[in-house]
Amino acid sequence: MKGLYCKPGDQGDVKFLLRETDVPNNIGNHEVKVQVKSCALSPVDFKLFEELKLGKEHISVGREIAGVVLQVGPKVTFFQPEDEVVGILPLDAELSGLCSVVIIDEYNLVQKPEKVSWFEAAAVMKDGLRAYTALHTLARMAAGQTLLVLDGASPFGVLAIQLAHFHGVKVLATALSAEDQKMLEELRPSVGVQESLLARVIKVWDSKESLVDTCLEETGGLGVDIIIDSGVRLFEEEPETQLHLPHKHDLITLLAVGGHWVTTEQNLQLDPPDSHILFMKAVSLSFLNDEVWTASRAKQGRYLHILKDVVEKLSVGTFRPQLEDPVPLYEATVSMEMVQKKQARKRIVLKL
Template sequence: MDAEETKDIDVNPLEVLLYVKCCSIDIVSKPLEQKFLPEGYSNLPVIRSVSGVVAKTGASVKRFKQGDEVAGLLPLDLAKTLHGIRFTSIPEEYLIHKPSRLGWEISACCLLDGLTAYTALHYQAHIRPGDTLLLCNGSDSTGVIMAQLAKHWGAKVLVTAVNEEEAQILRMISSDTPQVFGGHQLLHNFVMDETGGLGIDCIIDNGTLCKNVADSYDDDFSKPTKHDIISCLAVGGRWVTNQSDLQIDPPDSEVLHMKGASICHLFPEMWILSTFQQGRYLHVLEDILDKACSGVIRPHLMTVLPSSEVQSRSDLFPSKSSIVIKL
């Protein structure tokens, strides 16, 4: 990094000019999340997290100095494209210090998935040692980290898989392999066999539920029905859903009421909607990188590409892998 390259770049007093080493990209496909994107960014690969070196700081920045190694998440309304990303200005409150032993690629890869996992498991599901957790189609990059964290915290993890390829991915998570469910119509029986008829303490779906029961006979293993999930919950169970337009029918609502079960909506961007959560949000990000550095979190599903290949490899989007661009 040459100081001559940054001397003519003005920095907002509350922002940090970052020399980007790596960034993770994604296509935001959910309609609700697309509402937060800058105009014209829908259906384009956008940068969600970055890692790099502080090139310059604004006059009011207190937590960082030039030369610090940092990583951070970009809110949806500040999402950027790869064009001209080598030097980019980011508000100080979205960055944390990166452990020196942790690689640039892992730092950029695990923050968003880690934040999603922490939000679902710790703050919404309140996972405790001995709890049972069911991840619906948990072989994507977020599901892998959720499974690793839940097992680290002492929970028994059950994961659904669409096919043998996804089952193999799940077996690679650790030597203590999560249980893998191999058929959609057998979900309830599988859960009851694994839990001794008690049901699951927490279920996390990936936002692709069947709209109605009739759809459940299509052999689409990744789409359980709402009734499937509710029938598998234990007394006092928690259902964390990624589906923003979820509607519960009265009979299912009665079952939830009798079980004393609850539903939480998973939206990781909620952390930046209130300044009251700022300290807790940064603490979560720091803990994610610490766990990645110690090996607790190991994002196996990572693809590292040079920036020149992004346009020619558009077939990778959308993907279950975390896609990292090395600049």
């Protein structure tokens, strides 16, 4: 049985490879053996593995899975054989999600609705969890607020837009290219009035359009209530690869009083003047790390509730992920390299 693994190099280079692996014959009291039907690919955060002291010679890749229960442990209460399930493998999982069979704790799985495809079920888990964490757990969104999603055409951005619109939030989003702009402008709800999900698509690829001016214009000069970034520029002189990112001062400027800034920038640096402006606006700053749910067991019940709600919203059409065509197993290494380099604009899912 083959699985996808990565081997970090000495100079920071990463090698992805398919390796033969064996499934243990015995399963624990609360473990479930699952036959994997599909597996989604997400970038591997090697820095997080190092900080949690999970560094191994080969790190398993592909953690969002959907499949059928083959066997359950003696104390498993949530599932029975032949149940259709979906979930996320923990960070320290020994088996890759691309193995045909995996063993996983029952508390990392939820039931898959019958009318949801294997393909979509695996694809929505990671981005759906991130969207819920950003908007519900961190930003405490409420109807009538205004949200700015940076890089709205990314797999995560699309689900964040759909979730916010469902809850009555006015959504603005940035597009990094003309193709992204077209895709965002065509987003429509699955039911009801077929109006756009977005109040405005901001063309950051067009130098004539200002992010700050556009957001202030859309909000009558009051600013946006919630910002979800996809990284920020900390200094004026940054590498060319980061020129599409907004500067931190721009985001601080366009935040409303009492607003929430949810950042994915792990190394965010705020100078005293920046902090003073945030203080004067009574703004809250949160760091989006969706891995905290599986790295800590403190709120396992809330984590499972989120996963259940994610697949429920997928089943009723609230969530409609942007997907590439199914990829066969023999293309796993090439596909994962694209995902790790952030060259894939849609979620890539492998069909087993």
